[in-house]
Amino acid sequence: xxxxxxxxxxxxxxxxxxxQNAAGFFMFLKHIKCRxxxxxxxxxxxxRGDWGGISLGAFIFVNEKRGEEWxxxxxxxxxxHTLQSLLLGPLYLFVIGLPSFIWxxxxxxxxxxxxxxxxxFDLYCEKWANxxxxxxxxxxxxxx
Numbered sequence: 001x002x003x004x005x006x007x008x009x010x011x012x013x014x015x016x017x018x019x020q021n022a023a024g025f026f027m028f029l030k031h032i033k034c035r036x037x038x039x040x041x042x043x044x045x046x047x048r049g050d051w052g053g054i055s056l057g058a059f060i061f062v063n064e065k066r067g068e069e070w071x072x073x074x075x076x077x078x079x080x081h082t083l084q085s086l087l088l089g090p091l092y093l094f095v096i097g098l099p100s101f102i103w104x105x106x107x108x109x110x111x112x113x114x115x116x117x118x119x120x121f122d123l124y125c126e127k128w129a130n131x132x133x134x135x136x137x138x139x140x141x142x143x144x
Contacts, residue, residue, distance in 0.1 A: 009086065013082070017057045019093060020056045023057075024055075025059065027059060031045045034046055039075060042060050044078075046063075047061050047062070047064065048064055049063065053077070055078040055082050057085050076137050076139045076141040076142075077121075078129070079137060080132040081100075081125075081129045103123045
């Protein structure tokens, strides 16, 4: 059964989610010298850049420099985004990717989170990624 689920995961990612997977593949090639692993059908790249993590279809990128206590739950969270990609297909970049990018990187929203004691995971798409990632992997996602 696991083989069948993983088969459909890959087929859907690279058809229905072709846009984000194409971007993820090129990013994978950019980080080809980094450490990689398979995670529930996704390809995880442990980068050493100055940024945290991102999910582009079946390609997950998490920062290895932050340590295992950070990147393990971050991988669960990013895996949740791969599941959102399966559901939303070409809409993923607009419904999940763009709001997530702005919430993470905009000085206005960073200040809002700090001033109002809000977690990064309070945004709908981040909370959703945590829930789905935990439900499928049976592992813990980040809390704050």
